[in-house]
Amino acid sequence: MTRDDNSDFGAGGISPRWTSSAKSGVGTALSPACRIWFTLSHGILNEVYFPRVDCACTRDIGLIVTGPDGYFSEEKRDTESVVTTIEDGVPAYRLINTALDGRYRIVKRIIVDPVRNSLLQQISFEALQGSVHDYRLHMLAAPHLVNAGRGNTGWVGDYKGTPMLFATGSHGVSLALAVSGGWRTASAGHVGISDGWRQLQDAGQLDPQVCHAANGNVALTGEIDLASGSDTVLLSLGFGNRPQEAGYNALASLQAGYEEAERSYIRDWQAWQSTLLPLDEPRAPPPELNRYRISTAVLATHRPLSFEGPAVASLSIPWGFAKGDEDLGGYHLVWPRDLVETAGGFLAAGAPQDALRILAYLRAIQEADGHWPQNAWLDGEPYWTGIQMDECAFPILLADALRREGALTGDALLAYVSMVERAACYVVVNGPVTGEDRWEEDGGFSPFTLAVEIAALLAAADILEIAGHDHNADYLRQTADAWNDQVERWTYVDADAATADLGVKGYYVRIAPPDIADGASPADGFVPIKNRPPADSYLPTARVVSPDALALVRFGLRAANDPRIVDTVRVIDAQLKCELPQGPLWYRYTGDGYGEQADGGPFDGTGIGRPWPLLAGERAHYELAAGRPNMANMLLGALEGSAGPGGLLPEQVWDQPDMPERGLVFGEPSGSAMPLVWAHAEHIKLLRSLRDNAVFDMPPQGVERYVKNKTTAPFLLWRFNNKTLQVPAGKRLRIEVMAKAIVRWSSDGWESESDVETRQNGFGIDVVELATERLPKGTVIAFTFYWPDTDHWEGVDFAVTVTDGE
Template sequence: MAPYDASGPNVNGIEPRWTSSAKSGVGTALSPACRIWFTLSHGILNEIYYPRVDSACTRDIGLIVTGPDGYFSEEKRDTESVVTTVEDGVPAYRLINTAIDGRYRIIKRIIVDPMRSSLLQQISFEPLEGTIHDYRLYLLAAPHLVNAGYGNTGWVEDYKGTPMLFAAGTGGVSMALAVSGGWRTASAGYVGISDGWQQLQKEARLDPAVARAVDGNVALTGEIDLIGGSDTVTVSLGFGSHSKEAGYNALASLQAGYDGAERSYVADWRAWQDGLLALDEPRAPPPEVNRYRISTAVLATHRPLSFEGPAVASLSIPWGFAKGDEDLGGYHLVWPRDLVETAGGFLAAGASQDALRILAYLRVIQEEDGHWPQNCWLDGEPYWSGIQMDECAFPILLADALRREGVLTGDLLLSYVPMVESAARYVVVNGPVTGEDRWEEDGGFSPFTLAVEIAALLAAADILEIAGQTHNADYLRQTADAWNDQIERWTYVSSDAENAALGVKGYYVRIAPPEIADGSSPADGFVPIKNRPPAESFLPTARVVSPDALALVRFGLRAADDPRILDTVRVIDAQLKCDLPQGSLWYRYTGDGYGEHEDGGPFDGTGIGRPWPLLAGERAHYELAAGRPEVALGLLKTLEQSAGQGGLLPEQVWDQPDVPALGLALGKPSGSAMPLVWAHAEHIKLLRSLRDGAVFDMPPQGVERYVKNKMTAPFVPWRFNNKLSQLSVGKRLRIEVMARAIIRWSVDGWASASDTETSQNGFGIHVAELSCERLPKGGSIAFTFYWPDTDRWEGEDFSVSVVETP
């Protein structure tokens, strides 16, 4: 065999990439003894995670078939794959991969050993042309043991006399591959230079001299012996903190056998699912697969039993085939928002203790000041640096949901009061302006974030009142009332020429910048998360439409038949609805750039947003709230039919004609994340809502307070991070600052003035109310600040004009 070229800039392997995010299966064992999570795509294993669900250890593991006359066939590219579960809804998989040229078939069963950190594949090779002696079968594995491609070392070695393929990362994690009957030949080389794929392409055999590749992007290749024994073999992949532990786990699982491990694996899953609510009752016509059980399995697969509480957003890296080591996180991170949505899915399915464990985890990773990171690793270390106000409010809603379900009561409830109080403090101090909206993009006033914040303040008030904090509870309710009064002023606009033909008077926009451009006062302490031009100059030229406005109904702040909501729905459907073979889906918002390019090329920081199945679930909940369960049921079917092979729900689907070369088909999953756990949680909640005949997760406080009783606040709040410029007739002006102040104010253009001192409340906010409710329309109130603690005046006057109530 010719020597391999080890010169040049890529001596340690070509630049690594991840793989397809369009998964057809995800799985793990429901056992703390095993710390492996796996994914499937294109008929092979993709990312495998160990020892934590946020740490990817492989790119992929697949098979290569060679034969006479230079025959070379790669399983993931050259076969058509059919994926099923061995039992309905249990994430143990049977794959049938048939060669496109009709020459062979590979049948695989894949599970994780519940007893130890090993993954097992039972592989059968069936020649469809010729005999088994005409073919040679190789397993090719790409270790990414440091959550990245570079920094891996691979080698060939025996463990206790059993030949194995080993790899280790610079961080200490190791893996070992063993096969029943032993590897016939084996190799460890650098990807794109000396790996087994290159060897088989060039020489049709492995070179035993290429047996070690150090500190690079490496690949392991082993030949499965088809001639010396059965056409069915078991491949065991063991992991450990060092190579000997990995070898032990691989061999122990191999010796224990596949069949017993599968029985135990399936039994554990079936026992857990049997304890759930029967939301999978037959529908007419019945689905081809039990999508409810698939969704519950997706939720449970994305959490670690050995690290109680968290769940990652997705075991995938969106457009991973175009991303390399720079994308360490992918979607295998914890987003507090997604995690609360996941908890809601568990709660809807009757798994209340699973939801409670999520709340316990959130309590642990809450930051000292009360907020939660935008996203983080399992141990709470932030990954991105942003702060999103809805993510700071969502855990409060989870606590209250568990309280109302009777799970969080008595002393257990009281133990969570510090968490709720701290989170509520962060929200009232830094809200209502969001750091970024729920899509991690623009900051400002968002209907979605406002709805979550207000609902959370009301929920926190109930919890604090139970704990005897009456004054704090009253303040939270007053703040919620005041913010609720301002929703239309902050996010609702009059109709424009573009929507005139729809016959609407106005609509809610996706996000509106705060009315502040100059930041906060040095003596104030409120932190303006983003500085933007005044809303009056922004909205007429940048009216972005989004289904996010329906959160005002979902979280109980507005009635489903509110004329403003009805008009907004018309605008949403006119601008964002996309009719696909499975039914109607919606885009996130006008001008969305998160998705494939026009030609189908992967998102690379720019692109075109595609429809989200998740939004069909949210729209179905709106329709149910509006009293149209038949429409909601139709949207449920659309949501379910947007799934890929294996029943997994994607983040987005392709909305253009098919692009076969890129694997894109109209209405089918795009290259975004799949599965999206949030979408599966929404699916479960929708099933529960349809069964109950009411929106399962709608907080009741806002419905009672605003929809039924039409409560409003007697004041309007002014803050340095929310400098309102208008005050409705009959309202008082409440000033809220973060330091002791004396407010000098005037209602007659400074011809006379009054001084009012602030008082500090239980959240550390200094509050003063100015009695200006008798001012007529057209009047104004001017004021400034003296800061006693620093003995200085603010040096600027502020004013608020009095207008008619909109």
């Protein structure tokens, strides 16, 4: 009789968790037939994704070794693992896991079958003490089908007479595990209650009567037959929409064998890598790892060829060992910002068609009003509900970069005019205040978002002009000029007590509160913070410093030697720079709460931000723009030196003394996402920039307009979301509203008044300019609105004072 865990051992199993985000490898096959992606950590498989790169289907798959006298050794905990790629630039892996007690060694080669939905592990077991026959080898797998540990059902069965372990989930996706020679014994139980790990711990062997576990957190365990005399076996993990399809794929791959699948897998990757620019030309001394090819492979691994265009931010779940089913998305979601950065990496590597496919995908998932979701599943369904203005502007910059590279011209360019125009419309209607900054946190005026918005408006103007939309192009440039004029008023503050000893006159802040739109100074309500305070003293009203201000240089709005930028860099280094063994890295901003707890515990909604290697790449680009390539090269070393053993770049690194009990080592990856695709894209762009001795992705329009020609707007812009209180003498006051209006205004205290009717432009914005350019300093301009469509007056007077000219 078969024991059913639901009745005999309690229902469901313990609460499911994901696993470590510290990946040592990620891989997939470069074949449209492939719908599997895999990750490695601690010498074993972690999350395997099917049928889409945003659908995690396993927690982990590893081995357990048992032997005489109750010997029990778990591969992921009790071995030292060395991971290498089988070929340079190919995410096919060879793992050598040696037992810490010296008793055995396991060697694995891992690939995805390029012609069917199966993942293959060629496994060799070597006894270092005693003989093979002294040991028993077991595979332990934790299905988490379609992003959930709950709701899985597992059982022991067969496909066409071949013994297999099966699991299926509530979304209908199934997996099957088969091994050459068949399972010697097998079990399917609930985790923490009747799973194979517990059986082997308690009894030293599997209980074949525990062969079905329904609707819970389940584990599949099978004993690999070492008694046959062969020390090498092939383990096949097949997937399908039904158990039978999964079983077929697993068996077909077993029958076809490993060698030809590996040759085909490697051949496809080498063919793609051969099309890229040779940015891995040897540096002296030659690198231990070809980090350029690792980065290009990471970019290509995070996208599906069967679902053309998207790429997820990371095949990981930050602090996954503490996360359960409530975190459906992890980082395996599409962020438009990260996706454009990924496209930039492809473009820098000489793969414009890969970047063009990303742009095509972005066009397909653009919302009707012109914006993009904050993040989304592959099919464009939003996951989070926020809207970030830089993410609405970034795709415009990608379209323009492809145009300037010659990859998007003629009719192909014209096909994207509607996308660009709708995106630009959303930006000009809803900007310049960001809903949240690029870190999905605070809202207000952000130098980073402003830089992206302004650069994107100029880029969009060029594209619209090519399409003959001259009036809209002119308006975008005018708006960009007006916003650029206000960057300092919105985000620059005078030196304070926290920066008095640095010899600076002022600096750009990370986020200025939205009430600055009503005319407040960016310094109003700020409490200065010196250096990095402990987490409990972070103040939301503090002047927050961030490397984000360097975006003003990266996107071409300010010169690298602008005194305000130079002073800000000094403040950034004083408050955010962290010296580590690999070189300097930087924190995101003062008071960052996204990172491990003070005791090294996982981020749980609160924590302390740690240094980001990505920011070393951004700083290196600034140094290159400032004419310091040697410094940029040093920072390239710090970026590359932050990678894990397999060359993958993490989101953050640990900045405190070692905590070996938590796996945290000073200067090495923390529990955040690894790899972070954005960091690998930045790495590729930095290599290209260093080769060209110029910042690869700096848009030229802002440099020409603002750095070289010092262009300013002849007017100051007033909106309900940007109610300026002052206009410089010599400038007109432009008023923009979102409905037809008559503006009644006066410059003499309502002794006299004038009515001016707005005119709607091509973006649905009603615009009027008041002739204020000849009014003397001190004049108070008063105005109000009549709304003809609803036949009512605003009922409030607004005032703007003429001040000294700029």
